[in-house]
Amino acid sequence: MTIKIDKNKCYGFMAGCSLPSYSPYGVIKTIEYLNSIFPNFAVIQKCCGKPTKAIGQYELFKERFQSLQKDIDDLKIDEMIVACQSCKVTFDEASPTPTHSLWEIFPIIGLPQEVRGKAKNSDVVFTIHDSCSTRYMKELQDGIRWILEELGYKYIESKYSREKTRCCGFGGMVVPANPEVAKKVMKRRVETLDSEYVVTYCAACRSSILQGGAKAWHILDLIWGPVVYSNNLPPSDVLASPIKAWINRYKAKMGIKNALK
């Protein structure tokens, strides 16, 4: 399905949970940019309830998602844009509001002039770790490749990419349930990637890939952050520390408030 942007409509954006917990900066820069593009725009920071559902609490999930849907309706949002693949799947299943992935939207609205081609001198060759929850969403995956090319980064496709992608180890709430298994899955995922420089478009995946032993950047790090060269280290694994993660989440909330003042 090709997305048509209708500037008369109100577009809502939600970054999800792990992304604001990882990078309030990336979230706020994205919101500022989207706000400059869409005349009717709104932002929600909340959880979609996917973890509640994943552990089997379906009734509670329904209740929680309803509260989110109420926010969407209160803000009179016509279509949602989400930056988290679990949100995308959850919205597609549970919300009447049409929902797009941010990675499908970028190729339509374009990247800001100042970031285009910025990395053309980078010596890094990335590979992409696709999120397994959206393994069949080709346009979303194309968007990530488009962004890398727009920025000027080189990348190679791994054998296990797109619909053949493998789980990073984080899915299904396995980390708290069976940490040893999750750790093995993370290691194995890294072994099946064809570069130690990995791009993800999920902050939880990024954390898993780091734990698996590779260097990983979130795609927003590449858009809004400094150009990455092969001697650079990736941002540290913020999500490994719950306190830092919640502080970031709070920072993101405050940042959103300021950005849309």
Added chain:
Amino acid sequence: MGLNRVIFSDSVLNDAKKIVSECMGLEDAYCKSRCPMGTDVKKYINLIAQKRYDEAIKVIREKLFLPQTLGRICAHPCEKECRRGKEFNQPLAIAALKRFVAEKADKEEFWDLKVDSDTGKKVAIIGAGPAGAQAAIDLRKRGHSVTIFDKLNVVGGMMRVGIPEYRLPRHIIDYEYSYLYKLGIEFKLGVEIGKDIKFKDLLENYDAVLIAHGAHKGNIIPIPGNTAEGVYTAVDYLKEISLTRKISKPVKKVMVIGGGDVAMDCARSSWRIGAEEVYQCSLEGFDSLPASKEEVKEAIEEGVIFNAGWGPVEILEENGKVVGIKIKKVKSIFDEKGQFNPQYEEETKVIQVDTIVMATGQLVEDITDGLIPQTSGGRYVVDKNTLATNIDKVFVAGDAAGSRIVVEAMALGRKAAISIDRFLNNKSLTEDRDFEKEWFHETKLDIPLPEDVEDIPRLSPNMRPAEERKRDFNEVDLGFTEEQAVKEASRCLKCECKLCMKECIMMNEFGSCPKEILEPLAKHGTMEPIIAYSCNGCDNCTIVCPKQLPMKNVFISSRKDFVKANNGESPIKGHAAIKMHQLLGFSKLFTIKVRGGKKNDYKDR
């Protein structure tokens, strides 16, 4: 833990049942499924590839007491099913590998000599061939006392007097049969039932009788001249050569009628008793000869002249002795109804020969004085599943019950032994018995050929030169060297499904395949919560599954049922963190909703 009994929802149970019934994870490899004795071919071949010879021979010995023999003469149905055969026409040389490892590693100390305590029951077995021997072993191990009768003075049955010595040296049979003596099985050789001892007397003196005397009556085809001197049945011809290394009458020019392995044996044996010209003819054309490709190849190497697709119509005789044979070109063998009804072209030829051997089927003699009826095909009438007969204590095995090759005869011997043991213990012959396991079967394995498989050609064992070997009775096949054997064994594709198990890490923690992991759920409605909660929900298992079975659905959807049984909470301790995470994720402290863009529009809408 306060987890109540989990009542799984129908959708979860139905998915689990579907997986348990369709998952191919526990299906036998093609080779194993085709072996009537169920030998774990894949396992021992791969042990050979790893040079773990002692373990390999033990795997073989779990099923087969004569690995050196079978390594030489088994008709190896397993090779016909080998994936490398189906894909590239280059099946693994399984039999030759078995011979290699048996010669290399079989030791008497590996022979299982455990015998159950004496039951006081006596079993008579008629026939010391593979069926009788296998049944004797199995019954002796169950504690019965066993006596084998054979009219020959030697053990081995058709392996001894049917299969030529140049393929199976006789000392190997004796060595492998020494196992039976070690178990305490009694042999009465040179005793013919029906002649020396009446069948009826056996019935009186034994608690059970197994008839396994084979099919030693040759078939003479009805054509003019078939009673002339110089006409033999294959059975008589091979038996005489086996026992005396000659034929009492002069044999210079021989015609063997038949296209199977027995015909090849007759033709090749003829060289070894001094024949100068050896011919073959058969109704079947060259490409549809029933004989194994190896046998045909070796016969051609030795100079046998083939007339495949030519049928015999008349034996020419002078003074009552064979002087030639007229053969006619075959047009078709079966008629429109599929009945045997050969039709010929006009073309004929005459070949001058002094000896004619008819390798055209074998029948079973009746040694029971009609007590056990026979079918028109010359086999005793038995219950196919149990091998029981019209007399309670009498069972039949081997060629007398319809087997065609040694390993089938052994399987029938084993089957009969199971029945006899049940009979002697006053148990039902059929109850709780898995007949499929007692014979070869269709495996449900249906998997794609792995992407990186290359066509690596089959290695042939080392043969003596044809001109040298055809003039003596020494073994023609020298077998594999170690290097060859390891290389050949390494070609095994290790056929199994378990594709999902190569993808999924977590399932490997809980079993060998989804069928095994989900059997308790499908059958008894139980599953450990940690199994369900260790699934990442990535779906890679289903993607690679040839049947696209829904493993994720079971693991993820069942969580709802676990929560229901656990007062609305996850049964997993670690999930307390998720509970907190979710409370905060929805709390006012961390959430916000705010309009951006042109604020005025917001109010107007």
